[in-house]
Amino acid sequence: MIPQLQFRRCIIFLCCISLTILTIFCFSFSNEFSTNLVQPNVQKQMQHLNFKKLQAIADSKQVEDQQNEDPETSNIIQKSDVVSFFRNIVGENFDFFVKLKDTRMKNVSFSEAGAKELDEVDQLPNLIDPILKSSKLESIESNLIPDDAETSTTLPNLSYKDPTPTQNKPKLPYLGKVSEIYQPVFLYSPSKICESHDDNLQLIIIVTSAPGNFKARNAIRKTWGQLSSTEAVKIVFIVGSSIPKNEKKLNDENAKHADLIHGNFVDSYFNLTLKTISMLEWVINNCQNAKFILKADDDTFINVNKLLKLLKPRMSDTKTIYGRVGTGWTPFRDKMSKYYISFDEFGDSLFPDLTSGPAYMMTRDCAELIYNEALDQKYLKLEDVFITGIIASRLNIQRLHLKEFLNKKPSRIDECLLRKSVSVHYISPREQLWLWKIFIDGNKKC
Known part of the structure; x- marks a missing residue:
């Protein structure tokens, strides 16, 4: 009786083991089958994401371009991190290019045939009220530089007398005086843009632009740059030397518009x-009658009317720089950072008070003072820190904070915010058109 009972128990035990093995095998096969079935569909769907969704994802990552653009800037995401983020999602067929010029994703493209560049189909994200659709917009867009205009690559070197790549370049970081490398x-x-306006010229706007940013410059000409047709305001663009293809296009552009300053630097x-x-030198030699000088990046929207209103009570000001003032900024000591500053370049623990770079304005007398002092000082690549911080501090030039200089892109831009602001940063050429449409067509009471 006992052996028979043991035999039954043994049979039951073996059956349980067999059932367990069979269950595990079926579960593994099911997972493998579902993975093989679902993964291609998911990947296919991801590879066909439209650019608007990709831009929204990119915007949500809040990739910042220049750490020293705004006192509130923080949590900068490195370019490689974002590239890895998208590659992990989509796979090897997806190429994500990040260009750090203001803090936005500039180009998103697929390797699939027939994919279009983001700037050709870029639509303003849900940041601006879509109430201002104008029939004039299409005609404005048609006048932009053709889509084959390319963006220049960044050339990380300093230029001496000749902008050609055959010239010897100093080893970075360069620790000599500005006068030793500036030509x-x-x-x-x-040269004659300011001549015929004499005392009527209140403001000269100089837009710093990369040579390949043809669309950005043309968008400004077709939007807020139109206000430079008055005697009170004039606008010019300043660029440096670039690749031969861009130089040819720059020559054609200048022949058409006659508003380019081409400096002798890479x-x-x-x-x-x-x-x-170079901008300051041009003002000194060609625009002495301008009462104020505004420096702005080409991805910035400028409310010229608001700016002129701010100038009226300040016509007698001297030795003043206006903008978004940053206080207590510390140098980046991380050698892997784009903004790394060695102790040899700048030894103090804090930068002097400065105005952030996307847009700032100065009184006319500052131009010559800063220019002459800067030539005799040690070079620093951080333009706003050097010009409006170090040099301005040495000259006891006042840095005046004006809240109207946003110098960043708010999470939402409406008509009232636009009309109250002087500068909004990280604006694409297409967004310049939409903001201009808000500006000229809006009738909202604020």
Whole structure:
């Protein structure tokens, strides 16, 4: 009786083991089958995400371009992190290119045939009220530079007398004086733009632009730059040297518009300080009758009317720089950072008070004072820190904070915010058109 009972128990035990093994095998096979079935569909759907969704994802990552653009800037996400983020989602067929010029994703493209560049189909995200659709918009867009205009690549080197790549370049970081590398020569410039306006010229706007940013410059000309047709305001663009293809297009652009200042330096992130010094030299020699000078990036929307209103009570000001003032900023000591500053470049623990770079304005007398002092000082690549911080501090130039200089892109832009602001940053050429439409067509009471 006992052996028979043991035999039954043994049979039951073996059956349980067999059932367990069979269950595990079926579960594994089911997972593998479902993965093989679902994954291609998911990948296919991800590879066909429209660009608007991709832009929304990119915007949600809040990739910042320049750490020293705004006192509230924080949590900068590195370019490689964002690239890895999208590659992990979509796979190897997806190429995500990030260009850090203000803090936005500039180009998103697929390797699939027939994919279009983001800037060709870029639509303003849900940041602006879609109430201002105008029939004039299509005609404005049709006048933009054709879509084959390319964006120049950043050339991380300093230029001496000749902008050609055959010239010897100093090893970065460069620790010599500005005067040793700056060449006071313009390949061409609009020398007569201020001549005929005498005392009526209140403001000269100089837009710092990369050579390949043809669409950005043309969008400004078709929007808020139109206000430069008055005697009170004039606008010009300043660029440096670039690749031959861009140089040919720049020549054609200048022949058409006659509003380009072409400085004698390689246009790159490391040469932004040289670009601003070149801007100041041009003002000194060609626009002495302007009462104020506004420096703005080409991805910034400027409310010229608001700016002129701010100027009226300040016509007698001297030795003043206006903008978004940053206080207590510390140098980046991380060698892997784009904004790394060594102790040899700047030894103090805090930068002087400064105005952030996307847009700031100065009284006319500041131009010559800053220019002469800057030439005799040690070069620093951070343009706003060097010009409006270090040099302005040495000259006891006042830095005046004006809240109207946003110098960033708010989470939402409506008509009232736009009309109360002087500068909004990280604006694409297409967004310039929408903001201009808000500006000229809006009738909302604020």
